Amino acid sequence: MGISMSNQNQSEIQIKGIREGLLVTVSDGKWEDIQNSLLLQIQEKEKFFKGAKLALEVGIREMHAAELGVLRDRLADRDIGLWAVLSSSPVTEQNAQVLGLATKVSTPKAERKIKTPDNTIPGENAVFINRTVRSGFKVLSHEHIVVMGDVNPGGEIIAGGSIIIWGKCRGLVHAGADGDETAVICALELAPMHLRIANYFATSPKGKGKPQPELAKVVNGQVVAETWKLKAR
Template sequence: MVDERIFIKGNKDGINAVVNMNKFVDYEDMVQTLVERLKKGKRFYRGSVLTIIADLTDIDEKKQRKLRDLLFDEVLIRDCIFKDKREKEVKMFSGVYEGKTRFIQKTIRGGQHIDYPGNLVIIGDINPGSEVTAFGNIIVLGKLRGRVHAGANGNKKAVIAAFSLQPEVLQISGILTISPDGEKPQYPEVAKIKDDEIIVEPYLPNKFI
C-alpha cells in the first residue's frame, strides 16, 4: 500500500521527499515517520542530497535545522534542502560550507585515518602517512602533506583547500593526482575538478565564498 503521507523519489542530485503535512497529527509525528522511512533505505540514501518538499508555514528555521541534524546523524545524508510548495527554497548552507561539517582542532599524524560523511575542516596540519576522507570538502588551516580524498561518494563539486597544499596523494571523487616536484607556493590554494581533471588555483576569497 502506498503511503500518501510521504512520497520519496530519486532525482539527478539525490532524493526528494514530498511531505503532506495535513496527513500527520503534528510536526513531531511527521519527523518520526520521515526518519523511519529513510532509515529503511539508509544504504541507498547515505551521502545523498535530500530535498524535503512541504508546506513550511509551521516549520520554522529552528525546526528545519533540528530535522536536518537528525537526518545527518540517522541517515548520513550529505545535505538537506527545504523547499516550500510555494517554490520558496531555503538551503541550509551554500558555497564551500554546504552540508554537514566537522571541525577537528588538531594535527592529523602519520598512521591516522579520518573518514567523515560530510565536510571536514582541519585546524592543524595533515602530516605525511595520514589519510583523510570526506564526502564533501576538505579545508585545512595548515599544511596538507598526507593523502586526502574529497567527494568520496562521487561528488565532483567538492574542493580541497589548504594554507600549504603539498599532498602525497590528492583525490576528488574518482580523479586522483599527486603533488608535483619543485618549490611550493607560499599562499593558500584550492584544488577542484574542471573538465574531468584536478586543477589547483590560488585561493581567492571572493571566488569561493
C-alpha cells in the same frame, strides 16, 4: 493582570499595573459607593496597595474638587498616593489640575516591526578536527571535513564532501569520496602525497615554489589547483 470587584450597587472597579504605578478604572454608579468599595478592597489587600502610586480613571464622570480631595486624603491615610485623575470630562480634568493632580499618563509605544529580507544562507554539516592529523591517523566522514591544523605525511582525510585544512596538507586527502565531483580541497599549503576528488587523482608536483593557499577542484575531467582566494559569490 487586572483585579475587579462588584458591590451590591453593581459598581465595578478594575485595577491594573502601569509604568507609574496602579491605574484604577471605575464604572458609572454612585460615587460614595464606588469610593467605599475601593477603600474596602485596599483594606483587604493592604500589603499589595501599601506605598503605591495610584491614577484614577473616571470616564465622563464629573467630579468636584472636594470629592477628589477627600479621596486623596483617605488614600494618603493608607500610605497610597493619588497622583493622577483621568477623565473625558473637562470639569473633572480642571478640578484635578486645581489640586495639582496629573490628567495624563504615559502609555508605552508599540514596538515598530521592521520587516527584513530573508538573507539566511543555508549551512551544511561538517566534521571539525581541532588538531594536527599525524602519521597513522585517519579521519573518515560522509560530510565535509575541516581540519584546524596540519595533515602530516602518513595522515589520511577522506570526506564525502569538501576538505578544508587550515594548515599544511602533506598527507593523503580524498574529497567527494561518495562521487561528488563538485567537492574541493583547500589548504594553506597544498603539498599532499596523494590527492583525489571523486574518481580523479592528482599528485603534488615537485619544486612548486613558495607555498601559498591553494584550492583543488575538478575542471573538465582533471584536478587542477589554483590560488585560494576568498571572494563573494
